[in-house]
Amino acid sequence: MEIICVGLSHHTAPIELREKFAIGDSALPDIANRLAREAGLSEAVVVSTCNRVEFYAAAEDAREGVEALGRFVAERSGDSGDGAFFRHTSQRGINHLFRVVCGLDSMVLGETEILGQVKKAYQVAQQAGATGRHLNKLFQRAFNVAKEVRTNTNITRGSVSVGSVAVDLAERIFGRLNDCHVMILGAGETSEMTAGALQARGVKAMFVANRSYERAAQLAEKMGGKALHFEDWAGDFRDVDILIGSTSAPHHVVTVEKLAPLMRSRRDRPLFCIDLAVPRDFEPAINDLEGVYLYDIDSLQQIADQSMAVRRQEITICEQIIQRHVTEFSEWLAAGPGPNPAAFRTQPGGVKS
């Protein structure tokens, strides 16, 4: 039996082509089932996400299987994909799946969302009756590989975008964010996104101060917070733990002179300042105040880059782990048919032989 994988991803196809071949959640069981019944194929799993559409199948003959898969895709979409489809068979197919679930093939290296997406695709195919002993074993092994890689390497360590670095740092400072208060100075798009990410982690309250009160009120309503007149931001500062600046002011809005007396009124409570504005809203010297941690857009980006560099360094170790599992799985596959637990379970009476 051979494992084959035919598909396209962000590496091989632009979004216009990917969306043409994308398969909706509701159609996945039917397509997996039909694929598994195609001549030359015996089992199938279909993975369709925003970055990839991939068909995994087990076939007696790799060449026939690839042709059958290609035919099926072309008939379904009315397009052959103009060479955007990759075709992997045997060890390369297995290797590809293992790399995908580990996040090595993802747009953001090491991201973990893809593992959940592949797990879901496998469950759908399994429930549709499109999988058998080979793909069951392959996908179970793939999930184990992903777990091993995540446990034993730093491939998922740190955050790799400015927004997630800010949220990550907030959690390093405050732990759980559900008792934290956030204040936004300047209702810009970037600050809204960052505040949204913090809100998703459960921050307790949100204050929005903006030169235009209407815009502050709009954003506050959207985020379930309280709008403030820009001149009054210091009045509600006492309870604030995270201060986000993204005004378009040409000068520093938060200075040592303003902040130092305010900090004295909040005993022991650290203040995390996120400066997303250019020119900067926060005077750099406030980072020297006791309990104040200031990060501007460059320092956040630098941390994101460092995390990405760490992840890149881990690729070799991940590949070694993956290769070991590919070899083991290929040996199992080459050993030929053994007892089929799935078939055994479905036998009426289930008498053990």
Added chain:
Amino acid sequence: MELHASSSIVAYGAFLLAGVAGVMYLVQERQLKTHNLHSIFFRLPPIRDLAVANRRLILVGFVLLTVGIGCGFAMGNLASHSTKIAWSVGVWLLYGFILSAEWWHRLSPRRGAWLSVVALCIVLSTLWGIRFLTEQAAV
């Protein structure tokens, strides 16, 4: 006797943990301030929790040491343990000073962490000498 020994031992354990929390606080604080995050940063507890733990452990240790010393005085036989008593009272005063500084002078978590580490170093560096002197006196 049991209460004296057990409360004193737990008190020193609390001071030790406060010192460890202090070190972790200072390491994390430095990395956060300099924006230079090493791998250890991601393994430490949140800095706010470390500050709270540091303060509470010093308070718990101080209360237990007070109980331990009080029981020691109540047991009598002070003359034969004069070195040990003097040392214990010294440690009690040291941590009492840190607590009063935190309470009355609104000591910042950073300074509190520094003081707990320094106090722990003083206690550990004098502990062996005191044990030696106590054993010599017993012989």
